[in-house]
Amino acid sequence: MGKVLMKGNEVIAEAAVHAGCKYFFGYPITPQSELVAYMARRLPEVGGLFLQAESEIAAINMVCGAASTGVRVMTSSSSPGFSLKQEGISYLVGSELPAVICNIVRGGPGLGNIQPAQSDYFQVTKGGGHGDYNIPVLAPASLQEIVELIQDAFDIADRYRTPVIIMGDGMLGQMMEPVEFGEYSEPIGQTKDWATTGTRGDGAPKIISSLELDAESLEKRNEQLQEKFALIKEQEVRYETYEIADAEYILVAFGTVARITMNAIQKARKHGVKVGLIRPISLWPFPDKPFIETRNKVNGYLAVEMSAGQMIEDVRLAVNGCAPVGFFGRTGGVVPSQEEIYEKIMSFAGGLPV
Amino acid sequence: MTMKTVFKKTSGLTEKPTHYCPGCTHGVIHRLVGEVLEEMDILEDTIGVASVGCSVLSYEYFNCDMTQAAHGRAPAVATGVKRVLPDRFVFTYQGDGDLASIGISEVIHAAARGENITVIFVNNAIYGMTGGQMAPTTLVGQKTATTPFGRDIHIQGSPIKVCEMMATLDGAAYIERVSTHDVPHIQKAKKAIRRAFETQKEGKGFSMVEVLSTCPTNWGLDPSESLEWVKENMIPIYPLGVYKNKVGGK
Numbered sequence A: 001m002g003k004v005l006m007k008g009n010e011v012i013a014e015a016a017v018h019a020g021c022k023y024f025f026g027y028p029i030t031p032q033s034e035l036v037a038y039m040a041r042r043l044p045e046v047g048g049l050f051l052q053a054e055s056e057i058a059a060i061n062m063v064c065g066a067a068s069t070g071v072r073v074m075t076s077s078s079s080p081g082f083s084l085k086q087e088g089i090s091y092l093v094g095s096e097l098p099a100v101i102c103n104i105v106r107g108g109p110g111l112g113n114i115q116p117a118q119s120d121y122f123q124v125t126k127g128g129g130h131g132d133y134n135i136p137v138l139a140p141a142s143l144q145e146i147v148e149l150i151q152d153a154f155d156i157a158d159r160y161r162t163p164v165i166i167m168g169d170g171m172l173g174q175m176m177e178p179v180e181f182g183e184y185s186e187p188i189g190q191t192k193d194w195a196t197t198g199t200r201g202d203g204a205p206k207i208i209s210s211l212e213l214d215a216e217s218l219e220k221r222n223e224q225l226q227e228k229f230a231l232i233k234e235q236e237v238r239y240e241t242y243e244i245a246d247a248e249y250i251l252v253a254f255g256t257v258a259r260i261t262m263n264a265i266q267k268a269r270k271h272g273v274k275v276g277l278i279r280p281i282s283l284w285p286f287p288d289k290p291f292i293e294t295r296n297k298v299n300g301y302l303a304v305e306m307s308a309g310q311m312i313e314d315v316r317l318a319v320n321g322c323a324p325v326g327f328f329g330r331t332g333g334v335v336p337s338q339e340e341i342y343e344k345i346m347s348f349a350g351g352l353p354v
Numbered sequence B: 001m002t003m004k005t006v007f008k009k010t011s012g013l014t015e016k017p018t019h020y021c022p023g024c025t026h027g028v029i030h031r032l033v034g035e036v037l038e039e040m041d042i043l044e045d046t047i048g049v050a051s052v053g054c055s056v057l058s059y060e061y062f063n064c065d066m067t068q069a070a071h072g073r074a075p076a077v078a079t080g081v082k083r084v085l086p087d088r089f090v091f092t093y094q095g096d097g098d099l100a101s102i103g104i105s106e107v108i109h110a111a112a113r114g115e116n117i118t119v120i121f122v123n124n125a126i127y128g129m130t131g132g133q134m135a136p137t138t139l140v141g142q143k144t145a146t147t148p149f150g151r152d153i154h155i156q157g158s159p160i161k162v163c164e165m166m167a168t169l170d171g172a173a174y175i176e177r178v179s180t181h182d183v184p185h186i187q188k189a190k191k192a193i194r195r196a197f198e199t200q201k202e203g204k205g206f207s208m209v210e211v212l213s214t215c216p217t218n219w220g221l222d223p224s225e226s227l228e229w230v231k232e233n234m235i236p237i238y239p240l241g242v243y244k245n246k247v248g249g250k
């Protein structure tokens, strides 16, 4: 298969099909509606099933049901709908069910608007629902990267029996780029011996539940979950760096914003400011390593986000006081321009407050 | 004297002793479902979905694969299971707070879609598990923890009659309301549950059996008064009978 020109939302859908996902439960919401529509058309072609649920709450619970049978299953939404899924996501974590959930983030809070935003960063990376948990979150910056990360998302979900979140923004969903898909993959060779598919031929009844009435038992279960999260932190960190070898200043941005910063970085370099970029690809686990490696060498970091400043908290933790951390963000669906990022770099490098 | 077996253990239930209060008919309803699954020989092909309520631990009692759903969402979870495994039997076991309040949307849409699942709906006119608060099915005048002066239609409105409402949906294939207040009614209830699972077996669509049930603990009555209360107070408001039958036969 050669390169094809597609919209981001459709790439997410096709990448999921390529990753062996045959079941999708969703509810329409802008700016991810193309994804739902694509799945409705596409899944029957591969012998799968698309079902429009009556709400995001129903959709995520249908995902719980399908996931409990051991198949690869996905749902997607945008911010308000993603909020509604939180209880179900917490149940997925508590019952250790694999699934992939997309959040194509839009401006908030409340109904907000349908323009691109990254203001659900806290919600996706810090738990979001009730209970002690984290979920792997992958944030692609290009359509080709979506293809790769959707495959990774399903593999991670199965490997650790966990939901995985793909976080994009409206821009990523709407942009068109040529992409190339790999081979269709069958779910990696795990026997999901925990799945509830009926006991015929496989012995005693199985139970999928997140309930543990006894405090000590629930604590034990939490400890096991924490061990799993620690393993994910060790194994599943993803990031990219750009021009950091000689950098005196480092920008930190993810998703489409990271792409915009690259142009601003080039311009700043032409004007003699040595600046680079750390682009977290896994938002959780957050990539501490590139910060640890640079924090005693650079003059400062500048977090650039489409939010009032959320990822910056993780940047500060990773920098651990070793260097100043500045911030530039736009909210409400406003996309920061290359020009304004450039100006922020220059004033940051010039010691001016940002 | 010859011994006669009046109560046979069903292989549809596990050995685990249930945690229900004395006189609670949840246990009876469990047994009926277990017996039907056993008699239809479908235990190995069944996945049950437990809900949130006093019956949350039903996943430990039914002797088949079980998953546990969030409060009210069992029909959505069951939909997910059934759509992946259409040749398996899938049922939910839900209380009236679970089904008729927080989960009313999920059950209506499952029925509207004609999901080929079976819903066992246990109506005890109260929230048992959380300590006896008003349910959508609480009777007018009934005192509960959150209607200390009795349910007042001007404040809390009127009870939801779930069978009557669900029967209006084209996707609903079999809807019946039964009771557990005496042996003849328990036998009828079992027949209804069997017909609901047969509806599913025939692929006819959504089936639901509403079972009127007791909650002696939160009603403040003893077990036999509770059975009487079902008969005297619940049945007049929740008439028994078949509300929808696309399957035919009796």
Ligand SMILES: Cc1ncc(C[n+]2csc(CCOP(=O)(O)OP(=O)(O)O)c2C)c(N)n1
Residues within 6 Å of the ligand: B052, B053, B054, B055, B071, B094, B095, B096, B097, B098, B099, B122, B124, B126, B127, B128, B129, B130, B135
């Ligand atoms: C989202 C959510 N809200 C509230 C609760 C608390 N809760 C647990 S059981 C229950 C009511 C159950 O009543 P019912 O469905 O009638 O079952 P019963 O105990 O009477 O059999 C409530 C409100 C919960 N677990 N989850």
Ligand code: SF4
Residues within 6 Å of the ligand: B019, B020, B021, B023, B024, B025, B026, B054, B124, B128, B129, B214, B215, B216, B217, B218
């Ligand atoms: S509280 Fe009520 S419904 Fe719950 S087990 Fe006791 S009697 Fe049954």
Ligand SMILES: [Mg+2]
Residues within 6 Å of the ligand: B053, B095, B096, B097, B122, B123, B124, B125, B126, B127, B128, B135
């Ligand atoms: Mg109840």
